Amino acid sequence: MPRGAFSAVGAAAALTLALTACSSSSGSSSSGSANGPASGGRTLVVGVTSDPDTLFPWKATQFQAVNVLQNLYGTLTEFDKDLNVVPGLAESWQTSDDGRKLTLKLRQGVTFADGSAFDSADAKASLDQIMDEKTAAVARASLSSVKSVEAPDAGTVVLELTGPDAALPANLATVNMAMLSSGDTEEKLNATPNGTGPFTLGKRVPSQSITLARNDKYWGAEKAKVASVEFRVIPDESSIVSAMQSGNVQLAVFDDPLVAQTAAGGGTITVARTPQLNYHVLQLNAQHGDLKDVNVRLAIQCAIDRKQVLDTAALGEGEVTGPITAPAYKSDPNRRPCPGRDLAKAADYLAKAGKAGGVTVKAIVSQGEYATSVNEAQNLKAQLAEAKINLELEVLESGAFVDRWVAADFDAAVALNGGRPDPDGAYGRYFTSDGNLNKVAGYSSPELDELFAQGKATTGQAERKAIYDKVAAELEDNAAWVWLFAGYTYTATTANVTGFAPMASGSLQYLRTTAVG
The missing domain is CATH 3.90.76.10 (Dipeptide-binding Protein; Domain 1)
Incomplete structure (x- = not known):
């Protein structure tokens, strides 16, 4: 793609804000001398809430697995x-x-x-x-x-x-x-991972830690600044803050804004807030049970106040979103059958489906992969109950959730999905009839197949934006999923850490430029 197509994304990434009065060095992409590592034999300890569920990059969908593998x-x-x-x-x-x-x-x-x-x-x-x-x-x-x-x-x-x-x-x-x-x-x-990245696998203790060692043969102009990076599994984000305050962890990325506020409040930790392409969503599998009926799916969409989910689960830190979150192609969240919550319309849709008495939808929820998941699910359950829609929640640990998700073994899933700078990369694999994750999405159509084909074949950004606006409209008008909100990540670093650059994609690739003083 032309570089200009990503300029708006760059503007979003540049909105990184410090939550404390301290200045953050995380915006710098380099540190120390170009002739060698700035922090010699030091280890950077990164606090994470879950262990990678795979070390095979072609099948990685869990955020923690991706964060490790992109460094290998x-x-x-x-x-x-x-x-x-x-x-x-x-x-x-x-x-x-x-x-x-x-x-x-x-x-x-x-x-x-x-x-x-x-x-x-x-x-x-x-x-x-x-x-x-x-x-x-x-x-x-x-x-x-x-x-x-x-x-x-x-x-x-x-x-x-x-x-x-x-x-x-x-x-x-x-x-x-x-x-x-x-x-x-x-x-x-x-x-034993065998990659060409800035780090190699050092040691792994399942469910406790995974340590990466600097790859001194890395092809990049600069080798990693630290001798090793340890991803230490601490299941609760608040406990990670305590570990940072005691000096046992130097860097962490939080999803929960309340935890971020707590971390920033002590004065010893700098927290940077970065807008994300990732989006929070209630995925509906249109191949399962009552969800096969578009009217049931539309009833669910109309029964949800997405701002209420955002306010309840994430303290309002973010914005209500449509399907496409990349700034250059962003969807208008108000262009959907129910821009706001409308219980009367929800009841009408259920009646059209012959389900005026209500429906039950089973939903899987991840506990541990991101902090706001259970609160989102509970708020959705409470809202939908008022529309005679029973959201039956099954809370799973991260690895079990991913297994069920990849197998499309769910009616609905409360999820945080990774956004992409290009809409084809974000959704082509989900919503085309031959997409390899189409069974997870549960929805496709000849119209979407044609639109995605046009999107690939078109090079002009304005023309592509118009095409993906039609993609978004098709997804919303059929309530393929219910898009909720896009939030922030909060990168917390101790005073002796420099050189890490947060990204709107959530990537931790700049661990290679991070130094520990």
Whole structure:
């Protein structure tokens, strides 16, 4: 995509605000000397609420797994701190005049953690396997325009496309598109990750901690500033604050604004607030039970005051959102059948569905992956009860939730989903009929298939915005899901931490520039 397409995202990321009177150095993307690490043999301890549920990047959907893996693996393209697409393992790329060929020139001298060289054979094998349905890669749909992958020489990869794909460079930047050594297997990598990232796996104690060691052979201009990063599992965010106050943890990212306020109030911790592309949502599986009827789904949409969910669960810290949260393509949350709560309309929709007496919908909720989940679920349950809709909650630990979610084993799910700078990457895999996560979304249509195809084939930002506005309208008019709000993350650092850059995507990729004094 043109760099200009991401300018609005960059503006959003630039809105990072300090919650304390102290100035935060987290906006800096570098620290110390370019000739070596600034904090030698130090370990940065990051407090997290859950353990990664997988170490295989092509199947990672849990936030904590993604945060770890993006520091172990490399991708062909990357996002910078303003979410512009920049070179990664591919130092440059060029699209043919007809848009049907993408040629990537790979960096030379890149090695995997095991010392083996990365080249075009690895890139081709990785992309071919991601596209193979048997792999069950969560980003497979993002390569739907790719007909074939060729490696004409060790430093070149050529993607033959069915047509222009404006989203492809951005889609290649996610860790679900990580480049793997062609000889590695899922089983092997779940035990011993083997990537090209700024860190390698050091030690793992299940359910307690996972430690990454600096990769001194990392291809980047600067090696990581710290010798190691330990992700320490502390299930409760308030307990993480206590650990920071006692000096046992130096960095954490919170979802709960009340916890962030508590952390900032002590005077020893700096907290930076960053608007997020991630969105809170009540996912409805339109293939299950009463939810097959669009009128039942619309009744649920109309019975929910989304601002009340935001105020109750997140102290009003955020904004009500429509489907697309990327600033360059943002949906208007008022363009939906019920912009505000309307119990009379909800009753009408239930009557149209022949369910005037009410319905019961079973919903899964994650406990531990993000802090506001249970409060959101309880507020939704209370609101829907007033419309004769019984939301039956099943609270699950993070790993069990992800397993049920990937298997589409739910009627509804209270979830926090990762947003993307490009709408195709965010939703193409969910809401197209051949999308590899379509069974999770539970909804598709010929109209959406055509709109997503148009979105890929169109390069002008204004034209793409108009297309994705139609996508959003289709999703809202059919209540595929009920989009609630987009919030903030709160990055807490102790006084001796410098160089971390929070991102609107929630990425922790700038742990590589973080130093501990």
